[in-house]
Amino acid sequence: MTPRDGYHHGNLREALVDAAVELAGTSGPEGVVLRAVTRHVGVSPNAAYRHFADREALLAEVSARAMGALTRSMAARQDAVTEQDPVDRAVARLEAIGRGYVDFALAEPGLFRVCFAAPPEVALAWDSRDQEAGEGPDPTADPFGVLNAALDHLVEVGWLDPVRRPGAEVLCWSTVHGFATLHLDGPLRDVPSEEREQALTMALAHVSRGIGPA
Template identity: 45%
Template sequence: MNPSATVRTGYHHGDLRNALIRAAADLAREGGPRSVTIRAAARMVGVTPTAAYRHFAGHEELLQATRELAMTGLTEAMNAEVKKLPGVTDPVRRGLQNLAAVGLGYLTFATREPGLFRTCHAKGEGESSVFDVWTAEPFRKAIAVIDELAEIGYLPPQRRPMSEVAIWSAVHGLAMLFLDGPLGDASEEIRQAAIERTFEVTATGLGAPPLTGELREDLLRIIRS
């Protein structure tokens, strides 16, 4: 499909800003965040770069808007998995199901929309951190799931700090193994087994008894050395 045809069909006078964002999203979908430029988006919409610059001061502003749209898609993928969950009353089962659902939604979006997924995590020039990572809706959903597990007592309070980073690392790392790593060419059976074991180990780790003092000190000594 020619992405420019879709954008031009949806463009109406007075809605140029949104048309440019949709065009930029199509560019990102095909070529990742580096493909998002004012000139390319303007060309797809069928306007001059000068007209586009009336809505975006430069490339970074357009990329920011594109990331927001990509984040919306990621959130929707996570919500779709949560909606599939059966209703359960047991709080631990519910909490772990929510954990699995938001993680699966993250992986699903990454593998179905790799260009937009990479755009979610693209950093603009001069930015010191990923796109408002702690306030973006997908990560707020992940934090809410971790908070839920802590509130019901499944996640020990001493292990709550930075648990969302550990979970994110596991799921994001698996996504990157699928997109750019050796699991990209793996069979569907192996990929499914990798997802299942990653989620199982992660969920077990959250609720498992803490390390003994000696084991924990050994671990921290190596990390801090």
């Protein structure tokens, strides 16, 4: 990887984040190193500290970028659902969200691993900054929000009993995250893609049926 030709004056912070995202895409969280990032941009390591207090602060930015990409993958799958019946559509959208999650994990393993790499206290500091700036939270701006919105809609259409709604998001998230992790780093990483797709279809169907009407 060679250093960039340069960056527009005043956009160093953005250039550093862009470079860190690129490095994370190939090496995961371990690729987000200030010295490597500044070398990639073509500036001195000290220049990075004008914008980031330490590596963890930069990692938080990269994690936010990766989480945004994961959210878009889930939303794209969800938006592609064509079922017209309200209940069928709501169930299909839930399953599509899970498929979008796994799609991203397998297509972008480095960024997927970075999604959850930022220390909680650093991520919270960034959240506080946004709140102080008066930016209200978008309930579907992150994977958890997209999932919760889909589950709430299942309640609205009568598929999911409101009594069973609490905790359903943990069941859904655990299923797709565990599936993705097993196929990325676990004993299922060498499973053929066709077999993996069949297993994912079955897992998602089990989840949607499991939270549906008794």
